[in-house]
Amino acid sequence: MSIDGHSSAPGASIHVNHWCEHEGCKQWGCYGHSPRKDVPARWWCAEHFPHKFGAELEAELKARG
Numbered sequence: 001m002s003i004d005g006h007s008s009a010p011g012a013s014i015h016v017n018h019w020c021e022h023e024g025c026k027q028w029g030c031y032g033h034s035p036r037k038d039v040p041a042r043w044w045c046a047e048h049f050p051h052k053f054g055a056e057l058e059a060e061l062k063a064r065g
């Protein structure tokens, strides 16, 4: 066990780097959403989080490309 308790092994930690996916935004993506368990979460900062979930969010993401 390392001092900080984290491992760099893939899948060993949920603490991955995820930045806001909004184009041009360099802020930390502190708000994540995944429509299903088998779909990797997408991340946004507080400013760009779409504040929508489920089918509504999926539709918006699809529209954005």
Ligand SMILES: [Zn+2]
Binding pocket: 020, 021, 022, 025, 026, 027, 044, 045, 046, 047, 048, 049
């Ligand atoms: Zn952002």
